[in-house]
Amino acid sequence: VDRKVNLLYFSPTETTAKIVKAVAQGIGADFSVHDLTLPAGREKAAAYGQNDLVIVGVPVYGGRVPALAADYLANVKGDKTAAVFIAVYGNRHFDDALLELQTIMEGNGFTGIAAGAFIGEHSYTRKVAAGRPDESDLAIAGDFGTRIAAKLTALGSDLPAPTLAVEGKTPYKDGVKQMFIAPATSVVCTECGICADHCPTAAISFDNFKDIDAAKCILCCACIKICPVRAKSIKHPIIADITANLIAKCGSVRNEPRLFI
Numbered sequence: 382v383d384r385k386v387n388l389l390y391f392s393p394t395e396t397t398a399k400i401v402k403a404v405a406q407g408i409g410a411d412f413s414v415h416d417l418t419l420p421a422g423r424e425k426a427a428a429y430g431q432n433d434l435v436i437v438g439v440p441v442y443g444g445r446v447p448a449l450a451a452d453y454l455a456n457v458k459g460d461k462t463a464a465v466f467i468a469v470y471g472n473r474h475f476d477d478a479l480l481e482l483q484t485i486m487e488g489n490g491f492t493g494i495a496a497g498a499f500i501g502e503h504s505y506t507r508k509v510a511a512g513r514p515d516e517s518d519l520a521i522a523g524d525f526g527t528r529i530a531a532k533l534t535a536l537g538s539d540l541p542a543p544t545l546a547v548e549g550k551t552p553y554k555d556g557v558k559q560m561f562i563a564p565a566t567s568v569v570c571t572e573c574g575i576c577a578d579h580c581p582t583a584a585i586s587f588d589n590f591k592d593i594d595a596a597k598c599i600l601c602c603a604c605i606k607i608c609p610v611r612a613k614s615i616k617h618p619i620i621a622d623i624t625a626n627l628i629a630k631c632g633s634v635r636n637e638p639r640l641f642i
C-alpha cells in the first residue's frame with residue numbers, strides 16, 4: 382500500500398493486539414504501533430491524515446467498545462483517513478461493538494475500508510475460546526490484510542464517502558457497569574509487580590501489589606493473565622456466576638471470524 386500503516390488498539394490481555402498485528406502483517410508494509418492499553422498511551426489524542434491507514438482494535442466488553450477506549454477514540458482525529466475496524470470478543474458475541482467503533486471513527490473523519498470481528502480467549506476464563514486467536518484465526522487475519530491492501534490499491538488516493546456496513550444495532554447494548562469488584566491476591570504472590578506495570582487504570586498500588594482500587598478496576602483481567610505465579614483471581618460470586626454461565630453456553634462452540642469488506 383502507498384499509505385503509512387498505523388495500529389491503534391486497546392488490549393489488556395493481548396488477544397486484540399495479536400489480531401491487529403496479523404492483519405497489518407497481511408497488508409505487507411511496515412507499521413507503527415500506538416498501544417492505548419496503559420495510561421501513558423492515552424495521554425495524547427492521536428491525529429492522522431490522508432496518507433495514513435489506521436487499523437483500530439478493541440476487545441468487546443458487554444457487547445460494546447470498552448468505555449475507556451471509547452473515551453479516548455472520541456478524541457482521535459482523521460482527515461478522510463482510511464480505517465479498518467477490529468473487535469475481538471470472547472466467543473459469546475460482539476453485539477454492537479463493531480458498529481459503535483465504526484460510528485465513533487467515521488464521526489471523526491475516518492473512512493471505513495473494512496471491519497472484522499475476531500475471537501480471543503475470554504478474559505474471565507481459560508475455558509472459553511482457550512488459546513485463541515490460534516493459527517487459523519491469525520491466517521484469516523493475515524488474508525484479510527491482503528484483501529484490504531488490494532481494496533486500497535483499487536480505491537486509489539481519493540477515497541469515496543464511507544459505505545462500509547457492519548453488523549450491530551442501535552440503541553447499543555448497555556455495556557458493562559462499574560461493579561466495584563477487584564481481583565484478590567493469594568499467598569503465592571512474589572511481589573514482582575508485573576501486575577501493577579500492566580494495569581490499564583493504575584488500580585494496583587505500587588507500594589502493595591495486593592492493594593487494588595475497586596473503584597478504578599475495570600475487570601479486564603490483565604493482572605490475572607499476566608501473573609507468572611497465578612496469584613490473582615476474581616473470587617466475587619457475581620463474576621463466578623457470569624463465568625460459569627459463559628463456560629456452559631460458550632465453552633464448547635467455536636465461532637469463526639466475521640469479515641466486512
Ligand SMILES: Cc1cc2nc3c(=O)[nH]c(=O)nc-3n(C[C@H](O)[C@H](O)[C@H](O)COP(=O)(O)O)c2cc1C
Nearest residue numbers: 393394395396397440443444471473474501503504
Ligand atoms: C469486562 C469484560 C466484558 C466482556 N464482555 C464480552 C462480551 O460481551 N462478549 C464476548 O464475547 N466477550 C466479552 N469479553 C471477553 C473479551 O472480549 C475477550 O476475552 C477479548 O479477547 C479480550 O481482549 P484483549 O485480550 O485484547 O484484552 C469481556 C471481557 C471483559 C473483561
